[in-house]
Amino acid sequence: xxxxxxxxxxxxxxxxxxxxxxxxxxxxxxxxxxxxxxxxxxxxxxxxxxxxxxxxxxxxxxxxxxxxxxxxxxxxxxxxxxxxxxxxxxxxxxxxxxxxxxxxxxxxxxxxxxxxxxxxxxxxxxxxxxxxxxxxxxxxxxxxxxxxxxxxxxxxxxxxxxxxxxxxxxxxxxxxxxxxxxxxxxxxxxxxxxxxxxxxxxxxxxxxxxxxxxxxxxxxxxxxxxxxxxxxxxxxxxxxxxxxxxxxxxxxxxxxxxxxxxxxxxxxxxxxxxxxxxxxxxxxxxxxxxxxxxxxxxxxxxxxxxxxxxx
Amino acid sequence: xxxxxxxxxxxxxxxxxxxxxxxxxxxxxxxxxxxxxxxxxxxxxxxxxxxxxxxxxxxxxxxxxxxxxxxxxxxxxxxxxxxxxxxxxxxxxxxxxxxxxxxxxxxxxxxxxxxxxxxxxxxxxxxxxxxxxxxxxxxxxxxxxxxxxxxxxxxxxxxxxxxxxxxxxxxxxxxxxxxxxxxxxxxxxxxxxxxxxxxxxxxxxxxxxxxxxxxxxxxxxxxxxxxxxxxxxxxxxxxxxxxxxxxxxxxxxxxxxxxxxxxxxxxxxxxxxxxxxxxxxxxxxxxxxxxxxxxxxxxxxxxxxxxxxxxxxxxxxxxxxxxxxxxxxxxxxxxxxxxxxxxxxxxxxxxxxxxxxxxxxxxxxxxxxxxxxxxxxxxxxxxxxxxxxxxxxxxxxxxxxxxxx
Numbered sequence: 001x002x003x004x005x006x007x008x009x010x011x012x013x014x015x016x017x018x019x020x021x022x023x024x025x026x027x028x029x030x031x032x033x034x035x036x037x038x039x040x041x042x043x044x045x046x047x048x049x050x051x052x053x054x055x056x057x058x059x060x061x062x063x064x065x066x067x068x069x070x071x072x073x074x075x076x077x078x079x080x081x082x083x084x085x086x087x088x089x090x091x092x093x094x095x096x097x098x099x100x101x102x103x104x105x106x107x108x109x110x111x112x113x114x115x116x117x118x119x120x121x122x123x124x125x126x127x128x129x130x131x132x133x134x135x136x137x138x139x140x141x142x143x144x145x146x147x148x149x150x151x152x153x154x155x156x157x158x159x160x161x162x163x164x165x166x167x168x169x170x171x172x173x174x175x176x177x178x179x180x181x182x183x184x185x186x187x188x189x190x191x192x193x194x195x196x197x198x199x200x201x202x203x204x205x206x207x208x209x210x211x212x213x214x215x216x217x218x219x220x221x222x223x224x225x226x227x228x229x230x231x232x233x234x235x236x237x238x239x240x241x242x243x244x245x246x247x248x249x250x251x252x253x254x255x256x257x258x259x260x261x262x263x264x265x266x267x268x269x270x271x272x273x274x275x276x277x278x279x280x281x282x283x284x285x286x287x288x289x290x291x292x293x294x295x296x297x298x299x300x301x302x303x304x305x306x307x308x309x310x311x
Numbered sequence: 312x313x314x315x316x317x318x319x320x321x322x323x324x325x326x327x328x329x330x331x332x333x334x335x336x337x338x339x340x341x342x343x344x345x346x347x348x349x350x351x352x353x354x355x356x357x358x359x360x361x362x363x364x365x366x367x368x369x370x371x372x373x374x375x376x377x378x379x380x381x382x383x384x385x386x387x388x389x390x391x392x393x394x395x396x397x398x399x400x401x402x403x404x405x406x407x408x409x410x411x412x413x414x415x416x417x418x419x420x421x422x423x424x425x426x427x428x429x430x431x432x433x434x435x436x437x438x439x440x441x442x443x444x445x446x447x448x449x450x451x452x453x454x455x456x457x458x459x460x461x462x463x464x465x466x467x468x469x470x471x472x473x474x475x476x477x478x479x480x481x482x483x484x485x486x487x488x489x490x491x492x493x494x495x496x497x498x499x500x501x502x503x504x505x506x507x508x509x510x511x512x513x514x515x516x517x518x519x520x521x522x523x524x525x526x527x528x529x530x531x532x533x534x535x536x537x538x539x540x541x542x543x544x545x546x547x548x549x550x551x552x553x554x555x556x557x558x559x560x561x562x563x564x565x566x567x568x569x570x571x572x573x574x575x576x577x578x579x580x581x582x583x584x585x586x587x588x589x590x591x592x593x594x595x596x597x598x599x600x601x602x603x604x605x606x607x608x609x610x611x612x613x614x615x616x617x618x619x620x621x622x623x624x625x626x627x628x629x630x631x632x633x634x635x636x637x638x639x640x641x642x643x644x645x646x647x648x649x650x651x652x653x654x655x656x657x658x659x660x661x662x663x664x665x666x667x668x669x670x671x672x673x674x675x676x677x678x679x680x681x682x683x684x685x686x687x688x689x690x691x692x693x694x695x696x697x698x699x700x701x702x703x704x705x706x707x708x709x710x711x712x713x714x715x716x
Contacts, residue, residue, distance in 0.1 A: 042526060043526040044526070045395075045523050045524065045526065047391070054534075054535060055535045058531055058533075058534035058535050059534070059535050059537065060534045060535065060536040060537075060540050061540065063531035063534060065529065065531055066529060067526065067529050068522075068523035068524070068525070068526050068529045068530060068531075068532075069523075069529070069530075069531045069532065070390075070391060070394050070523055070531075070532040070533055071532070071533035071534065071535075072387055072390050072391070072414065072417050072421075072533055073387070073413060073414055073417055075383075076383065076384065076387035076414065079379065079383075079384040079387035079388045079391065080387045080388065080390055080391035080394075081391055082377070082388060082391065083347065083349060083377070083387065083388030083389060083390060083391025083392035083393075083394075083395070083399075084391040084392060084394060084395040084523055084524070085391075086347050086349070086375040086377050086388065086391075086392055087346055087347050087375070087391070087392040087393075087395035087396065087397045087399075087524070088395060088524055089375055090346045090347055090373065090374065090375035090397060091346060091395075091396075091397055091524070093373070093375075094346070094373045096346075096397075097524065100526075102524060102526060119380060119381065119384075120380075120381075120383075120384050120387065122380070123379060123380035123381070123384055126380075127377065127378070127379075
């Protein structure tokens with residue numbers, strides 16, 4: 001683990017997720033995983049839900065993981081990794097094992113987090129298991145072929161919320177799982193984006209050191225599902241943050257803190273127009289949908305500023 | 312072929328107690344002192360988690376008890392905890408087991424020796440909390456070792472033996488023992504418990520080959536496994552569960568030396584000269600023993616075969632014990648809808664076919680949703696078997712006993 005979070009240090013350190021995995025070029029997931037693991041270092045035990053990361057990093061007999069790794073099913077990575085964490089506490093307490101400060105981390109998609117797995121995460125947060133839950137949020141079920149989840153934004157095309165003669169795409173806004181997790185009164189919650197790598201890595205460290213359950217919601221653009229050229233991933237990340245579609249903030253022991261206030265704040269349309277999944281919204285007849293999206297983002301941003309006590 | 316087991320002199324003197332099945336199992340869990348227990352309350356298993364919570368609260372066990380928010384989470388946590396290399400147990404019933412179903416397969420496919428105390432309960436709908444075997448029969452193909460107990464003593468004894476069976480290097484599979492909800496779970500019976508030290512010695516220490524906590528030797532658990540390897544892994548599971556037959560017998564014999572109560576794959580009652588034999592599982596076998604005695608008083612050559620080990624199914628032994636009888640009735644306390652008979656009877660028929668014998672056979676489905684069964688009804692079954700012996704007609708093969716038409 002590098003002590004000083006500088007690019008020159010991180011770039012020469014061994015990656016705990018080895019190269020050669022089968023994730024798409026331009027995918028933001030491996031960069032996010034590597035940033036988290038560089039930040040918190042060994043000893044660490046990782047769990048993944050069923051999804052892109054699981055199928056691309058562990059096609060038997062190959063594994064890209066240089067750390068202990070477990071996958072059980074789609075919805076239950078939280079309970080699975082917390083079972084291991086409970087065993088660790090038990091063995092240490094009984095003197096059957098030395099306490100080496102092992103950290104426990106989950107990497108799971110937004111489908112596994114916002115939809116099918118929400119109960120399992122909520123249970124583990126309530127019980128106070130000491131682990132870091134990282135949602136790799138690409139805003140749809142990408143591994144099964146771009147189906148809408150409750151993290152999918154309003155207006156987006158997906159294969160189960162297609163636009164058409166009678167549809168402008170997804171009809172409802174995404175839900176706010178970061179706030180739901182903060183309302184579990186756990187010690188640390190944050191939103192991150194891999195373009196802001198230092199912010200992400202510092203937050204991973206805070207999560208590891210917070211002494212209880214923690215939740216990190218990472219926006220991880222998917223070039224296949226969002227329909228943009230793979231080399232634009234970091235640019236798309238930055239746009240999400242600069243348009244306030246994906247604010248960077250953290251909640252430490254219940255106190256909201258804004259980590260980045262874009263100046264100037266860019267219009268949501270800039271973000272929408274960067275991706276093919278919103279292409280159908282760029283027509284004159286769908287202009288009111290874009291306006292609705294802008295109004296919703298403004299409202300969410302305003303509420304966040306109030307929570308963060310930013311004037 | 313004999314189903315008689317030699318009763319050895321017990322190494323340890325037991326302590327007589329009066330306990331419900333659930334409390335007896337909780338007591339066994341206290342004595343086994345698992346590293347992690349993850350469980351959710353559901354009738355009629357609830358008493359187990361309540362009693363065990365008391366042991367945790369009073370510091371009588373070292374267990375990390377995870378009071379999870381669902382049975383799916385219970386089994387998921389058991390999987391993570393078992394992969395982390397310690398002893399793991401859980402308990403459930405009925406709908407709870409049904410909710411676990413997906414991850415029961417993950418536990419067996421991952422070769423994790425989790426032990427489950429299953430208190431049999433019917434499945435909805437309509438809602439019913441009482442005993443039948445729909446729950447554990449519903450997961451009979453999930454790759455778990457699966458034994459049944461007849462009474463409180465057996466529930467206690469089986470609980471302790473499952474650890475040794477599950478963790479045996481030739482097996483390494485999750486294992487459950489089932490006992491009837493309410494009838495055993497909530498009924499006070501006399502049993503003898505072993506001294507704590509005896510249980511500790513019997514189960515010994517568990518050192519897993521791999522653990523996800525061994526971070527200096529990182530291993531990948533639960534990978535994606537496609538057309539090129541999946542089938543071989545399933546084939547290995549088949550071998551492992553077949554290996555359990557010998558292990559269950561060995562562990563049962565050792566347990567006999569410890570306690571004076573030996574266990575095998577099955578138990579016969581008045582079988583030696585019996586022409587008419589009932590076969591079944593669970594608490595009804597106790598009732599059936601009374602019925603056998605009643606029938607024997609009038610000179611009828613009837614007998615009983617109680618199956619203890621359902622998965623793996625001891626097909627050879629079943630055929631050797633039953634193949635030459637005149638008429639056999641198989642009791643099922645669950646229904647496989649659309650099949651010709653209940654699950655146990657299907658297994659018995661398949662065993663006969665495999666081993667090329669074909670005695671007269673009928674299937675009795677009884678006791679669904681906790682419907683009571685009494686010795687007089689079982690005597691009636693025996694009388695039917697005797698009648699079939701005279702007429703040779705087994706039509707209909709599946710008969711529903713104790714139900715209003």
